[in-house]
Amino acid sequence: MATALRFVPEPKTIAIVGCPFSGGQPKPGVDKGPIHLVEAGLITQLEGLGWKVKFNGHHQFEDISAENDPPIGILKNPRLVSRVTKSVADVVGSHVKNGELPVTLGGDHSLAMGTIFGTLSHHPNACVVWVDAHADINTVESTDTGNIHGMPLSFLLGLGSKVPEFSWVKPLLKNDSLVYIGLRDVDPGEKAILRENNIKAFSMHEVDKYGIGKVVEMALNHVNPNRDRPIHLSFDVDALDPSVAPSTGTPVRGGLTFREGHYICEAIYETGLLVAMDLMEVNPSLADAASVEQTVTVGCSLLRSALGETLL
Ligand SMILES: NC(=[NH2+])NCCC[C@H](N)C(=O)O
Numbered sequence: 001m002a003t004a005l006r007f008v009p010e011p012k013t014i015a016i017v018g019c020p021f022s023g024g025q026p027k028p029g030v031d032k033g034p035i036h037l038v039e040a041g042l043i044t045q046l047e048g049l050g051w052k053v054k055f056n057g058h059h060q061f062e063d064i065s066a067e068n069d070p071p072i073g074i075l076k077n078p079r080l081v082s083r084v085t086k087s088v089a090d091v092v093g094s095h096v097k098n099g100e101l102p103v104t105l106g107g108d109h110s111l112a113m114g115t116i117f118g119t120l121s122h123h124p125n126a127c128v129v130w131v132d133a134h135a136d137i138n139t140v141e142s143t144d145t146g147n148i149h150g151m152p153l154s155f156l157l158g159l160g161s162k163v164p165e166f167s168w169v170k171p172l173l174k175n176d177s178l179v180y181i182g183l184r185d186v187d188p189g190e191k192a193i194l195r196e197n198n199i200k201a202f203s204m205h206e207v208d209k210y211g212i213g214k215v216v217e218m219a220l221n222h223v224n225p226n227r228d229r230p231i232h233l234s235f236d237v238d239a240l241d242p243s244v245a246p247s248t249g250t251p252v253r254g255g256l257t258f259r260e261g262h263y264i265c266e267a268i269y270e271t272g273l274l275v276a277m278d279l280m281e282v283n284p285s286l287a288d289a290a291s292v293e294q295t296v297t298v299g300c301s302l303l304r305s306a307l308g309e310t311l312l
């Protein structure tokens with residue numbers, strides 16, 4: 001491997017955390033994302049980069065029937081999402097503690113409540129680079145949909161009124177430890193939250209204006225000025241343009257090109273600071289077979305780029 005990851009000791013080990021979970025949003029199929037990514041050969045591909053890869057099957061989640069999980073306010077499946085993300089936090093946290101690099105495959109983006117909590121429980125100084133078309137920072141007050149995949153960051157930051165069901169989510173993330181790249185579909189309430197809390201975001205407007213190289217540099221300068229903090233990369237595949245990654249639940253046109261998405265991953269690997277990565281919102285049931293294969297293939301190649309694959 002070209003660059004050693006500073007916070008991942010030898011033998012360099014990835015732990016694949018496959019999360020077939022869709023309870024944070026209403027469209028079926030996103031729970032099949034991790035299965036497709038693994039079946040596409042992801043594990044062999046990562047081994048090909050020199051990693052030891054641990055994978056003991058996809059995570060089994062308890063199910064809570066709808067009648068036992070009525071909405072809280074307008075939040076949908078709140079008990080289920082809370083229990084699933086709590087168990088993901090425990091699993092990801094234990095991998096990080098063991099010196100392994102957890103790669104979490106979603107599943108919907110509510111899972112990041114667990115993955116980031118897990119990372120921060122061992123690396124309290126870690127920063128988060130969130131690559132997405134969406135800000136996923138709605139609070140209980142601001143959400144229009146009640147879909148918790150649009151909310152994980154507000155819980156981690158401690159914004160909005162508290163839901164007792166989620167009392168385990170301590171606000172471990174600080175406003176200045178989060179940076180976004182790729183935003184283009186941000187709800188009015190979310191825009192106010194970003195402004196009021198001084199949260200740094202590079203939307204597609206800034207990608208157009210400065211180019212992706214400069215944007216990644218500015219994003220890292222914001223959360224990681226001395227390049228010494230561990231990085232958690234949470235990548236929602238819908239950050240990519242729908243022409244590049246069509247098979248996802250909430251596609252938004254005007255997204256990152258294939259190369260821009262990969263550049264972000266390569267640049268973060270080059271910092272040597274990556275400690276955990278999520279790849280979320282691959283939904284293999286929302287498109288024709290060719291589009292599904294395209295999306296799964298691009299998902300695998302984003303992961304390879306973040307984990308050391310280089311073009312030369
Ligand atoms: N992870 C995602 N794809 N999130 C989409 C969120 C859409 C919208 N902002 C909502 O709160 O429902």
Ligand SMILES: [Mn+2]
Binds near residue numbers: 133
């Ligand atoms: Mn999104």
Ligand SMILES: [Mn+2]
Binds near residue numbers: 132236281
């Ligand atoms: Mn998202």
